[in-house]
Amino acid sequence: MAKELKVVGKPLPKQGDELRATGTAMYSSDYKMPGMLHGVILRSPYASADIVDIDTSAAEAMTGVKLVMTYKNFPSFCATSVQYVGYPVACVVALTEEIAEKAMELIKVEYKPKPFVIDPVEALDPDSPRVFPDTPNAYPFKLNSIFTDPNEKGLFTKRELAECDGYGDLEAGFKEADIIVEDDGYSFATQHAPVPERRGALVDYDGERITMYVVTQSAQSIRNALCWSTVGITSPLKVRILSEFNSGTFGARGDDAGFWPDGSPDDPVAFMGGGHDKSSGFAIMAAMTLRKPVRIFYTSNEENFFHFWGRGSANVKVRMGFKKDGTLTAWDQEELLNCGQFGNRWTLFFRNGTPMFMYSHNLPATRIKKTALLTNIPGMVGWSGYGNPEVMFATEQVMDIAAEKLGMDPVELRKKNCAMPGDNALNCSQAYMFTGANWFGSADYPQLLDKLAAQIGWEKRKPHTEKTGVIRSGMGMALTCQQCAGEGVGANALVKLNVDGTAEICVTYADIGQGGRSACRQMTAEALNISFDKVRVVAGDTDATVWGTCNACSGGTVKYGWAVYNACQDALKDLFALGAPVLGVFPEELATENGEIYVKADPSKRMPWAGAFFNQHNNEADPYQIIGKSTWSVPAGAKNIEKAATFCSLDVDTETGELKNVKFYHCADVGRALNDKDTRAQLLRIHHGWESALGGTMRLDSATGKLLNGNYIDYPVATMWECDVEPSYIESGENDPSHPYGAVGLGQALQNAVHAAAANAIYNATGVRIKQVPMTPDVILKALGKI
Secondary structure, eight states, X not given: OOOOOSSTBSOOOOTXXXXXXXXXXOBGGGOOOTTOEEEEEEEOSSSSEEEEEEEOHHHHHSTTEEEEEOTTTOTXXXXXXXXXXXXXXXXXXXXXXXXXXXXXXXOEEEEEEOOOOOOHHHHTSTTSOOSBTTBOSEEEOOOEEEEEEEOTTSOEEEEEEESSEEESOHHHHHHHOSEEEEEEEEEEEOOOOOOSOOSEEEEEEOSSOEEEEEOOSOHHHHHHHGGGSSSSOOOGGGEEEEOSBOOXXXXXXXXXXXXXXXXXXXXXXXXXXXXSOOHHHHHHHHHHHHTSOEEEEOOSHHHHHHSSOOOOEEEEEEEEEEOTTSOEEEEEEEEEEEOTTTOOHHHHHSOOOHHHHHTTTTOOOEEEEEEEEOOSSOOOOOOTTTTHHHHHHHHHHHHHHHHHHHTOOHHHHHHHHOOOTTSBOOOOOTTSOOOSOEEESOOOHHHHHHHXXXXXXXXXXXXXXXXXXXXXXXXXXXXXXXXXXOTTOEEEEEEEEOTTSOEEEEOOOOOSSSOHHHHHHHHHHHHHTOOGGGEEEEOSBTTTSOOBOOSOTTOHHHHHHHHHHHHHHHHHHHHHHHHHHHHTSOGGGEEEETTEEEETTEEEEEEEHHHHHGGGSSOTTSOOOEEEEEXXXXXXXXXXXXXXXXXXXXXXXXXXXXXXXXXXXXXXEOSSOSBHHHHHHHHTTHHHHHHHHHTOSOOBOTTTOOBSXXXXXXXXXXXXXXXXXXXXXXXXXXXOTTSTTOOOOOTTHHHHTHHHHHHHHHHHHXXXXXXXXXXXXXXXXXXXXXX
């Protein structure tokens, strides 16, 4: 039986909740500095063009203008060609934002417009205009993984670069199959509304180092990366980044540093993401040039919509082989991802490969081929799920098609093949290390499925052939998973034990709304056996915290779990070593609770932490702190993996194509919930995923490339009114070795299965397959043959 915990798992408040609730929390865009200048960015009106010349003389002559930045005076950073409407061309810095805006209108740019391509289908045509002259628009992804050399448990021990992701003999797997199911034409387009804080930065430069207030998930990573960018920073010593409060980022602020140079898909830096925001890069260089604080934050919703808020579109083809009893024998998958002009390779990097994770229990062979498609639309970012909602929209519908062909219940087919503890957990991403076998540390998909089936009343589900009338009801489901920080990803932590029995934990955990810092407080309190209110998290300032990789891919739970826990153990080791002589025992005979050290065999023998502090032979009026530290990275072995299932009930109006009474039943296997309140709040974010089904995508004019829905009137933001959610969770992995308290991430998988579950419910209601997201009424009516 799992150990009863005192602090971990309790519904405790987030640090800073009161500040947020009262409106006094300071976000990056709230800060002001004396003498601060303001910058605005001039953007291209063309989808593709070369810049022949820029005349900035009138703008520079305007009273109050301090600097105009173009390719002429900042050639390593500013563009000489553009690949989408809205591409950054120049930046004006002035005394006020209003002056900068007026001066920007005076800049004269001579463009040489070029042919462009917006539609991904057209981009596939070899004769279509190329986004980059020397690169085909269909760009094969080159950093794939093949897994080999299984050990005696069937766990793969080697990973090599390959043309496709996969393992096993695919041809033999299909020969073994009794039935083969194949389907294609699945198209998924999503761009989540950029409701978080607008992008930008406030930068000051004192002649030696910059101080930057910025919205980010990766403060320490940006600090280091600035040293090999083109903005003139040569050492992390010259950078301080502050990001105490962030609004929700959903994965889109992990690589948005905005200081990379322009490049092509073959450029290993430019193709990795984060370059064409440029707001922070402009602010850094302007501040260093003028020796004045410079603030550049986007000034309109449209500007914010255009830059790094979407993920493009995807087309997926799936082929599966099964035995008559439903056992998977082979899985072949092809993915085409519209990456825009920039092509965020991370979206392809982190796509976990559905069969390699979720269905690794029986599957002997699989192949996943990935191709990036370049078009003249804005660059892409990760967002929740990092490419998996697009893929699972197809794969989980094909699983339902297979179930129907096999004469099996869709739930039972998933149970037959779902991953179990100890099964291969194969992350394809070359961004992660692979030094040995990786496996599921915990998993109980059958329990998830049984729980949700009971909630929705699955046993009452009838086939579509028994349904008539205008309004038809349906039920559907889908399985999902997500990697939580792969091998090699890590973080440091430093804990300070104070003389009064309190503690401070120093981490670089980004506050992006998920409650991660509070989880660090709870884990620290648990490890030190003190109350929650006796711990404070120090974060949001690179001068006061220690290194940690980008807080993304639901990786905070696993990275900071072990870092925090080990730092606490390191501090306790020193504490007990100092206290043992005073209490006349060996250090290993001691324990602690409520800021006191006691002898385990005789708890009456105890003293406050201060007694040990004073044993350091220093001035008794000024006792030292005790410092514990930890450096930790994810090793090979048991992997921390999100596991969940989503069921959906809905009504389809076959006359209007509207979806009504949509309700999602979602259950996540969280291992152990670190905070019950935050866990349940996270699960309610299914609304955010449903947004793309309602029409939440980037709509561009194919004739001009201009954005048509860059506002919150034309873009449908999902609210509680759009769907009902009944979230729940199970705790199957309290002893999951991938985390000191058995916790597993949950923030992304809840997005992954929403669309597939709804599409399967629509099929159950009407007998037609919806292969396109958004699932707007016109899409449904077209599938029904009504238009």
